[in-house]
Amino acid sequence: MGEKIAGLDVLGEEYFADPHAYHARLREQAAASEIVLPRGTKAWLVTRYEEARLALADPRFSKHYERFPEVMALNRVGRDEGVIEFDQSLVKHMLNMDPPDHTRLRKLVTKAFTARRVEQLRPRIQEITDGLLDEMATRSEVDAVDVVDVVDALAFPLPITVICEMLDVPMDERDDFRVWSNVLVGGGNGDGADLQEAGGKMAAYLARLVENKKADPGDDFFSALVHADEDGDRLDPMELIAMAFLLLVAGHETTVNLITNGVHHLLRNPDQLEKLRADRSLLPGAVEEFLRYESPVNQATMRFTNEDVELGDVVIPKDSVVVVALSGANRDGSKFPDADRFDITRPAGGHLAFGHGVHYCLGAPLARMEGEIAVGSLLDRFDIAPAAEPDALKWRPGTLIRGLEALPVSLTPRGAR
Numbered sequence: 167m168g169e170k171i172a173g174l175d176v177l178g179e180e181y182f183a184d185p186h187a188y189h190a191r192l193r194e195q196a197a198a199s200e201i202v203l204p205r206g207t208k209a210w211l212v213t214r215y216e217e218a219r220l221a222l223a224d225p226r227f228s229k230h231y232e233r234f235p236e237v238m239a240l241n242r243v244g245r246d247e248g249v250i251e252f253d254q255s256l257v258k259h260m261l262n263m264d265p266p267d268h269t270r271l272r273k274l275v276t277k278a279f280t281a282r283r284v285e286q287l288r289p290r291i292q293e294i295t296d297g298l299l300d301e302m303a304t305r306s307e308v309d310a311v312d313v314v315d316v317v318d319a320l321a322f323p324l325p326i327t328v329i330c331e332m333l334d335v336p337m338d339e340r341d342d343f344r345v346w347s348n349v350l351v352g353g354g355n356g357d358g359a360d361l362q363e364a365g366g367k368m369a370a371y372l373a374r375l376v377e378n379k380k381a382d383p384g385d386d387f388f389s390a391l392v393h394a395d396e397d398g399d400r401l402d403p404m405e406l407i408a409m410a411f412l413l414l415v416a417g418h419e420t421t422v423n424l425i426t427n428g429v430h431h432l433l434r435n436p437d438q439l440e441k442l443r444a445d446r447s448l449l450p451g452a453v454e455e456f457l458r459y460e461s462p463v464n465q466a467t468m469r470f471t472n473e474d475v476e477l478g479d480v481v482i483p484k485d486s487v488v489v490v491a492l493s494g495a496n497r498d499g500s501k502f503p504d505a506d507r508f509d510i511t512r513p514a515g516g517h518l519a520f521g522h523g524v525h526y527c528l529g530a531p532l533a534r535m536e537g538e539i540a541v542g543s544l545l546d547r548f549d550i551a552p553a554a555e556p557d558a559l560k561w562r563p564g565t566l567i568r569g570l571e572a573l574p575v576s577l578t579p580r581g582a583r
């Protein structure tokens with residue numbers, strides 16, 4: 167690892183390019199190791215499976231937004247970039263809360279985000295996917311373009327279309343969302359001014375969206391959320407903005423990488439691709455392996471200790487920032503034999519790609535459905551081959567998300583379905 171501050175590795179370009187090698191090294195050393203996050207915050211990085219699972223579910227690792235700025239300030243090292251003041255309406259969402267506040271919000275959103283409502287989306291998700299694949303086929307057959315970027319053509323537009331339809335964000339405003347959300351999730355550049363600007367625009371936009379839904383409710387998911395009621399309790403306008411923000415970001419910065427990373431590893435492992443083509447019943451297990459092997463959320467969101475906590479062979483002092491490397495845990499050989507091998511037939515389940523404990527991903531059933539439909543339909547329609555050398559592929563910068571910026575593939579249509 168290149169740069170160091172106070173003798174600690176700073177996670178930077180080298181880490182973004184290959185977090186797995188670094189996690190493997192740390193896993194050998196201890197259950198958790200101190201590192202410095204790219205913006206200059208000292209944190210403990212948990213890389214082993216058992217301890218990752220414990221930390222995700224243990225209330226001594228808090229997420230509450232109220233104390234976060236103070237703990238962040240205590241752990242700032244080296245450079246002083248100042249605390250970024252986020253628009254408060256974007257911060258007060260359930261991923262930044264502990265029980266009982268978290269429990270209350272999660273209950274209300276679960277009322278709207280039912281398994282039935284997700285299952286009802288299936289035909290529409292298939293339809294959106296088919297439309298995107300039609301466009302790919304047209305470009306290939308009519309325009310004779312035989313190299314397509316899977317990110318641009320399928321993996322990005324599918325989940326964002328689904329989540330924007332769920333929240334009723336008009337088509338022509340989705341590009342703005344892409345820009346704001348990318349800035350917010352990517353961690354911004356330098357002084358954080360871009361983060362503040364993107365946050366402010368997003369908050370103002372979502373406030374208008376909430377107002378519209380209150381005034382003019384429909385049969386959609388967002389209306390259900392606006393009107394969700396638990397014993398007379400409801401989400402107030404600020405909570406609705408925060409929830410919509412969380413769903414938009416969580417819904418479109420993650421599934422894109424499930425699809426892209428999955429296709430990427432199928433292409434790099436032709437035997438696995440052949441197996442999947444030969445036996446489509448392997449698809450659900452393959453999606454679990456995509457999630458395990460190249461987890462779209464590389465590191466879970468930050469936690470902090472509200473007392474000294476013994477974790478495996480280390481004691482993490484009170485007021486430390488703690489980051490669970492989900493992709494580190496998911497490559498731990500003590501849980502997953504031959505963990506660095508991509509094997510779509512390995513027993514599915516047990517991975518931590520969707521987190522664990524009270525913050526376990528609310529959208530997991532939706533993400534799985536989108537992943538299966540996208541990859542299954544892509545294989546139905548086309549023979550695909552890599553159109554770039556692995557070294558030419560660029561991973562997105564940042565510690566949170568693991569995904570390729572672009573994945574060029576060459577396509578040969580397999581004929582009408």
Ligand code: HEM
Nearest residue numbers: 260261416417420421424466467520521525527528529533
């Ligand atoms: C492959 C796709 C996805 C992955 C890998 C993923 C992963 C995760 C992870 C790891 C967490 C827990 C973070 C932590 O504990 O720090 C989480 C939470 C969450 N996810 Fe997802 N997610 C995905 C898709 C989605 C989708 C499509 C939605 C919604 C439409 C969604 C909504 C949420 C929400 C609301 C939370 C917060 C839950 C809480 O605090 O109780 N996710 N997700």
